[in-house]
Amino acid sequence: MGEAVDNSTDFSAPAMVEGIAHVVEVDDAVAWLVPEQTTSCGSCASASACGAKGIGTTASRLEARRFQLVNDIGLRVGERVVVGIRENALLKASITAYVIPLATLLLAGALAQWTAGSDVVTMVAMFAGLVFGLWLARIGAGRLLLRGDLAPRFLRRASAGEMCNLE
Amino acid sequence: MKEYILLMVSAALVNNVILARFLGLCSFMGVTTRIDTAVGMGMATTFVITVSSMADWVVEAALLEPYHLGYLRTVTFILVIAAAVQFTEMIIRKVSPPLFQMLGIYLPLITTNCAVLGVALLLVEGRMSFISSTLFAFSSSIGYSLVMVIFAGLRERLTLANIPRLFAGPPIGFIVASLLALAFMGFSGMSAS
Numbered sequence: 561m562g563e564a565v566d567n568s569t570d571f572s573a574p575a576m577v578e579g580i581a582h583v584v585e586v587d588d589a590v591a592w593l594v595p596e597q598t599t600s601c602g603s604c605a606s607a608s609a610c611g612a613k614g615i616g617t618t619a620s621r622l623e624a625r626r627f628q629l630v631n632d633i634g635l636r637v638g639e640r641v642v643v644g645i646r647e648n649a650l651l652k653a654s655i656t657a658y659v660i661p662l663a664t665l666l667l668a669g670a671l672a673q674w675t676a677g678s679d680v681v682t683m684v685a686m687f688a689g690l691v692f693g694l695w696l697a698r699i700g701a702g703r704l705l706l707r708g709d710l711a712p713r714f715l716r717r718a719s720a721g722e723m724c725n726l727e
Numbered sequence: 728m729k730e731y732i733l734l735m736v737s738a739a740l741v742n743n744v745i746l747a748r749f750l751g752l753c754s755f756m757g758v759t760t761r762i763d764t765a766v767g768m769g770m771a772t773t774f775v776i777t778v779s780s781m782a783d784w785v786v787e788a789a790l791l792e793p794y795h796l797g798y799l800r801t802v803t804f805i806l807v808i809a810a811a812v813q814f815t816e817m818i819i820r821k822v823s824p825p826l827f828q829m830l831g832i833y834l835p836l837i838t839t840n841c842a843v844l845g846v847a848l849l850l851v852e853g854r855m856s857f858i859s860s861t862l863f864a865f866s867s868s869i870g871y872s873l874v875m876v877i878f879a880g881l882r883e884r885l886t887l888a889n890i891p892r893l894f895a896g897p898p899i900g901f902i903v904a905s906l907l908a909l910a911f912m913g914f915s916g917m918s919a920s
Contacts, residue, residue, distance in 0.1 A: 577763055577764075650766070650767055651766055653767075661774070679857040683781075686781065686861070701822065710828075
């Protein structure tokens with residue numbers, strides 16, 4: 561009883577995508593976290609010329625990705641924790657955000673080209689399709705959120721020197 | 728209809744962006760350690776390539792060609808791509824903040840992906856109609872995503888293999904990439920007849 565179970569070879573267990581986050585605020589039963597900048601980005605050889613750094617500051621980008629966790633494990637400000645989302649959640653999110661708008665865009669364009677055969681009409685139809693697709697994506701994202709698929713889960717406290725994406 | 732299908736097959740498989748044109752190699756080696764990240768990157772890139780190529784076509788047809796500003800093409804296209812990436816990021820953030828929190832990491836990386844600029848420049852070379860150029864861009868990005876996912880799958884399997892220390896890591900990655908490129912060369916025999 562109480563022994564740690566090694567589930568690294570349990571392929572039936574849902575695979576998680578892990579990341580490290582910092583606790584930046586604790587508000588009653590809710591902890592606010594900011595994802596840690598990955599080393600692959602920060603220490604890249606092209607870091608000084610990287611376009612990803614030019615678009616807003618790194619701090620502002622990380623702040624924009626701030627998220628909350630239910631603090632039933634007594635997290636404190638400044639702690640590093642490992643959080644995870646299910647692998648298929650990333651797939652579902654990608655499909656919702658990119659595939660749905662792209663599918664409606666192409667469908668609307670194909671229909672317009674087939675019926676009107678004009679570039680201008682096709683362009684307008686594609687834009688309308690994109691807007692419609694984004695509206696559908698919003699509904700889809702709302703459903704995923706309600707089911708809790710988009711919420712990161714607390715996995716463990718990060719050990720000293722623990723990094724993510726080091727495989 | 729047949730010409731559109733041929734165009735799509737040619738762009739996705741025969742002249743694959745990564746394995747035949749050698750574009751987007753940075754993300755090909757950097758974001759393929761896991762299948763899920765490769766899928767996320769592939770979908771984001773597909774969206775951005777398609778949308779930015781549409782915008783590039785409009786800029787080329789309405790501005791660069793009529794005013795003979797071809798020498799500004801590369802700079803203009805880079806600007807359009809950066810704007811398309813920012814637009815996509817802004818829209819996703821507005822439409823669904825949780826989705827942005829989960830997927831936002833991939834978007835800025837795409838700005839510096841040469842495959843996006845490469846496809847836009849190929850469209851100009853091809854002198855295609857709007858719908859053809861959109862389908863070409865979409866198919867090219869599907870080809871890009873396909874190769875990313877296949878390569879990520881192979882690399883995931885490689886982590887379970889007993890590889891000699893000399894070849895472990897990037898060397899075996901490059902060897903696998905070359906074998907994948909050889910396999911894709913098989914598509915070059917496909918013809919319309």
